[in-house]
Amino acid sequence: MKKLLKKLFYHDGNGWWNLPKNMSGKPNPPYEGPIGGPWLIKMINLMTYGGKSHAGPRFYIIVGIFLAIITALEVWAFELESELAILYIPILLILALIKFVAVVAFYMHLRFDNRFFSYVFASGMIVGTVVFSLLLFISEAAYMTR
Amino acid sequence: MSETAVINNHQDEIENTSTGLSNKKLMMWLFLASDVMFFGAFISTYLIYRGKSLVGPYPSEVLDIPITTVSTFILLMSSLAMVLALHYLKENEKNKATLWILGVVLLGTIFMGFQFYEFNHFAHLGLTPRTNIFGTTFFILTGLHGGHVTIGILWMAFLAYGSHKGTLRSDNAIDLEIAGLYWHFVDIVWIIIFTVIYLISANDMPPAGSELLIH
Amino acid sequence: MTTKPATKSLVFPRFFPRPNSKTGIWSWIATVDHKKIGTLYGITSFFWFIVAGLEALLIRIQLSQANNDFLSPDMYNSLFTMHGTTMIFLVVMPLSAAFFNWLIPLQIGARDVAFPRLNALSYWIFLFGSILINFSWITGEAPNGGWFGYAPNSGVTFNPGKGMTYWVVGLNVLGISSIAAGLNFVTTIINMRAPGMSMFKMPIFTWMTLVTSILIILALPILAVAGIQLQTDRIYGTHFFNSLGGGDPVMWQHIFWLFGHPEVYILILPAMGIVSEVLPTFARKPIFGYSFVVFAGAVIGFMGWFVWSHHMFTVGLGPAANSAFSISTMLIAVPTGIKIFNWLGTLWGGSIRFNTAMLFSLGFIAMFTIGGLSGVMHASPPTDAQQQDTYFVVAHFHYVLFGGALLGIFSGIYFWWPKFTGYFLNEKIGKLNFIFMLIGFNIQFGPMHWLGMDGMPRRIYTYAENMGWEGSNLAATIGGFILGVGVLLFIYNVIYSMIHKEVAGADPWDGRTLEWSTSSPPPEHDFDEIPQVKFRDDFWFKKYPETIKEYYEHGEIEEDTEDKLSEKSNHEDEIHLPDMSYYPFILGVGIAILGAGFLSNIYIIAISVPIMIWGLLGWSMEPVNDPHPDGH
Known part of the structure; x- marks a missing residue:
């Protein structure tokens, strides 16, 4: 637990959430x-x-x-x-x-x-999908109850 | 082609970045994430306004699925051409690469031709952006997609010229790669548009009671 | 890579030689240097700050007494529209961009941003876009539909003339600039960090810039969509927001606030970043709970997407939507509160110096807390139904945007001015400036709280005598002028500093982050040697290695040394800076003319096309660095 917290919040900044230093040569592992x-x-x-x-x-x-x-x-x-x-x-x-x-x-x-590109695109896709689904839902609900 | 060869090709560009990823490619992916929001907003606008046209022509009266299927197929194949062009460029096969890039340009142009025909045809049927809300959302969304395709065609034509002249080669293949990302993105936007606008709403009828609403 | 043959590239005929002047007008027009671009951003947006401030004073004069006829109703509409639009899009956003430009490469130990020419392009588009939108004053048809341009009031039926068309085209042009800058800064922060600087060793300001830039990338396209829809409605007669054609004006509110709420965080997060740099420096302590500040910023950036409908509680979206958005709005106050407590924790037990920059930061915390609390008040739909469109809301967002964003930015100006220019701003005038601004600000916007509670609506050009609003309105007007004196004092301070030239060293405040390790003002290449980063607040620990033990457990340092990068960066004996280029300027001109074309006629668009093609082709065929004549 302490290790986990350290990785998350510790002051030296070597925990998770770091981008790998050099990952260009590392492909994704094969499909398993x-x-x-x-x-x-x-x-x-x-x-x-x-x-x-x-x-x-x-x-x-x-x-x-x-x-x-x-x-x-x-x-x-x-x-x-x-x-x-x-x-x-x-x-x-x-x-x-x-x-x-x-x-x-x-x-x-x-x-x-590299996986990082997937993260970049996925973050846009996720924010977009969630926000616009919500928008569709709200508009439709408001339209039905009008 | 071996793995090391790929890395060496990009060596110049990536050696100075902290993550080892190419600046240009990262920016292109960020831009695509941004474009997701752009098309997302337009597609949701279309969906929210779906079936709310007060006057005709309605989607079922104008949309022609067989023709659009052909143009969809053409755009998909242009993506295939694109990915092959990139492959051959990285393999240093200049002529094949140039040919496939030209293939992308050609297929993209044919797609635009279909779109031009479609717009023209709809106008003849009496559907313009000003006619009803279906016309408004349809023309602006597909028109902006067409604008993206047009920009892509011009970009590809420029790259084809570069490849022909030998300035676009395996060591700066990243330039073709980011153009390719853009092109594929335009393709996936069309995949969504084809499903959402054409297939799902092609049989949309006038909303019930719309004649009454007008009065 | 010595064996690699020189890459051929296509050649585009140059109509001018590649600029290389270090002084004079061309050195600014063709610059790709992030510091010069930052200065340009700063000067331009400060100019618009003065313009928008004068507009605000005119509004205040009009409202100072009941039934005043100082301004005509039409003029009043234009003034409040342009005041809001200018303050948000031409002042706070670009002032933040000025800080991004100046500081990000310095803070992460880079020599420039990832795409220097794109950076220049963002500035030029911003400049021309801002001129385009304000050009409407000259044609006499200034926008008058509010900064949010609600349909159908912004549609051509109820708002004929060119006014709102200027607004919408101008915003679309400015959007291109912001997105380009956002892409540039995310790439820069992710890819250009100094060796050893992992994400969690970056200064907080850099983190907040990253979050802001991601928000810009994802939110501004939605503004573009809203803009394109309104533009086609106005120019080509489509029906997006026209209920006669089947459209729905509520759609505009949805799409606009989908952009508009992340935009609020785009405005405030850079100021939060600035404050998080100023407080640790003057409290001489590291920021309290670094990770919490960072995560709170990221969470704000994410949750900011799910609160937009709280601007629309009175639209009638139904109880389900209203309650959901009410809850999410209240929840987003949590990460904001975390930040405020972290700032207080940073001050706790520190040896505090009350410099002007520190005072502005403390003012920021106090004012922003007030604004934040009144914001939580309208998170509740029933309360909001009372407050919607009253002066209470005006008070709220001025406490957040002036008391928050602008005080934070002023704090940043006082803090980094020595770094930007090499000279101090005068402390005495600075403190006077702070006192005038803070007091004037509170006298101006404090009374608006109870004016709003008393029911005074926004956006009305005058009010009746028997409403009991005159006293508070007069006080607000007087406060506005006191605030104006504060801004004048700032200008005087700048002039004073230029004349008296009180030299500041490289590190006048005993700073903590990398930008203080280079000279003031920094050399063109920023760092003589790219710094190697081992710790968060690395520069501080280089100065005071004995304090390392206080903050790091033993053993963690060993891990750190693995971060040593390849020898390559140590052996870098040459400094490569991108050469200057005039193509960003040309492309910017082309895009501005394109915008002007949408406003006037198609022939002007036809003129813009060859200019843009010239800019694009020239740009893409121009190598970043011309080959040196000695064959290097």
């Missing part, structure tokens, strides 16, 4: 997520050259095809709008989110690049 197991890890490492460097054209083209497929799915969902009914908007939002993450993570290299 819970989903997919060893097979997915192997695939991703193969495609992203071990997650070490920027990936190659093959990987980018695969991502491109993936994006195109998702877009096709979106349009398909549009055709089925009346059948999907209440699920329509959530499905579209999820598909858009997948595309968004794919472009940001792979094309904008956040997956391979």
Whole structure:
């Protein structure tokens, strides 16, 4: 506990919240997520050259095809709008989110690049998402009760 | 390309920063965070005003999903071209890099052509920014996105010239990289716009009782 | 990297040779030096401070007695609009920017900001934007819709003419400047720190600048959105805020205050940073609870996003929204209170010197506490319903923005003036200045509290005789003039200091942070040798190594020595400074003409485009440093 407090508040400033001194050469560790197991890890490492460097054209083209497929799915969902009914908007939002993450993570290299850039962009995204969701909520509530 | 090669390419620029991150790249990411708020505010404006038009044409009468799907696909592919251009530039393959940057310019221009056609077509159908609140929010949001794309096209054209002349090379590939970040960001904004404006509201009908509101 | 071949670059034809003069007008127009840009910011915004102050005095004369006809109602509207707009966007923000420019590179031990030319661009856009917005006085159509420009009153239906168009275009131009500066300072603070200076060894002022700049980056785009929407409504007839076309005027309030509340913290956080530097220096103690001050600042910066609707309690958003925002508004008083207690804790047990700078800082704490408490009062919706749009609110935000931000900035001016110029400001005149300002300020704004409680509304140009408001209003007017004398005394002090030239050494106040380690005024390259930082308040511990033990447990110092950076920075025998450039000025002119084009006609926009292209192309093809003729 004392160590924790020290890291947070101690006067010498060597605790957490420090930016690493030199992190340019350190890529993110390879994927070890819970989903997919060893097979997915192997695939991703193969495609992203071990997650070490920027990936190659093959990987980018695969991502491109993936994006195109998702877009096709979106349009398909549009055709089925009346059948999907209440699920329509959530499905579209999820598909858009997948595309968004794919472009940001792979094309904008956040997956391979220093984590600090992810923090920068994520902070903008989080503040934006929360604030504007709140705005939508308030406006809609005020509109309904008017 | 090995990991060390990447580092060496940036060595000049990053050796003097405290975090080891490139100044330009950091600033571009900060700018993108800033632009998130810009488009966020416009998209929320659109959503808040969705379905509140008092007179037509309504979204279901003008929006044309097949055409927009094609233009969306084109913008996505321009992102692919962009990332390939950066890859080849870092690999010192000048001609391929130049070609792919030109590909970005071309695809971006086609996208703008679609947008121009769309705006024109809507105007023929009687929808202008002054017609109703849908027109107002739609034109200003997509118009500003188009403005971002236009700036990106000009930037890319400038970089393509530089790459052709051999002044943009693997050792200052950071210049292309930050332009690429900008380009991809414009692309993801379009991903959201395509979902929110086109797919979600394409079947929006006049609000119930709107004829009564006018009187 | 000796083996690396020289990088070729594209060449853009130069119409002028690259400037390199050290004196004269060109040395200012083409400067990329953060100190010169800081001086320019300071002078320009002080000029607007005088202008906005005179506007305030005119308002006070008009209100000094009932049924006065000193000003016409229209003129009165323009004056209070421009007073607010000028004070916020052309005075407090750029005065803070002047401090950022001057101090950030000095405090973090850098030779310049990360993007010197971008820095110059921010200044030029700010200058031209400020001229653009005030040009409306010359055309006789000054903005008159309030500094918040509420729709539909700011729309073209109820406010025909060019006035609010000037306002909105001017703000959009100024927004570009602020965002550019914000990007620059965040990058500078994160990337340009001296070897060994980790984030938690930075001075508090640097931290507050970081938080402020992040807020600027994220909040100003929303102002741009509001501005673009109002601009298209006014110029092209769109319907964003026009209820006849399906729009909603409440949207303007939402979007404006989404920007407007973080803006409040953009205004106050730099002053908090200044005070957190002044107090430890004159109490001769390190700041009490450094991490708490830093975290409180960051938390204010974050929570500032979730309180905007407290400006809109009387709009009728419903009980749920009102209670939520009421709670978040009360909560944001907590980190502010933490800071105030930390400042008091810093003073506790210190050996205090009552210099002018210290007095201003103490004034800041007292006045800001009063303003903060009256702010908590309107955090409660029922109370706010009584106070909305009365003089109570005017009293509140003047206590926060004048008693807070400006007293803090004056404290900073007195504190760092020796560093900026090399000469002291006179202490006696300074104390007189402080007394006049503090007393005048309280006589002016104190009575507004009970005027507001008594129901006197804001933004009215006159009031009836039988309301019982005359005495307090007259007192406020007299207070305003006393305050004006205080400002005149400051100007006299500056002139006095320029004539008498009382030389200050490099470290006149026995300072704690890095900026005092270099000469006063600093050389063009700031530091002869880039300092190596081991501790927080590093300069103090270099001067008094025996005090290290008081603040650091043994053993922690060993860890610190690992921070030693590579030998490279020690062997840096050459100093690279960016060369001067006239392209920021040209691009700034282009953007100003573009703004003027939105106000007049499309041909002027057409003129601006080639100028901007010239500026951009020239800028991007110009290397930061021209190759030296000796092939170096």
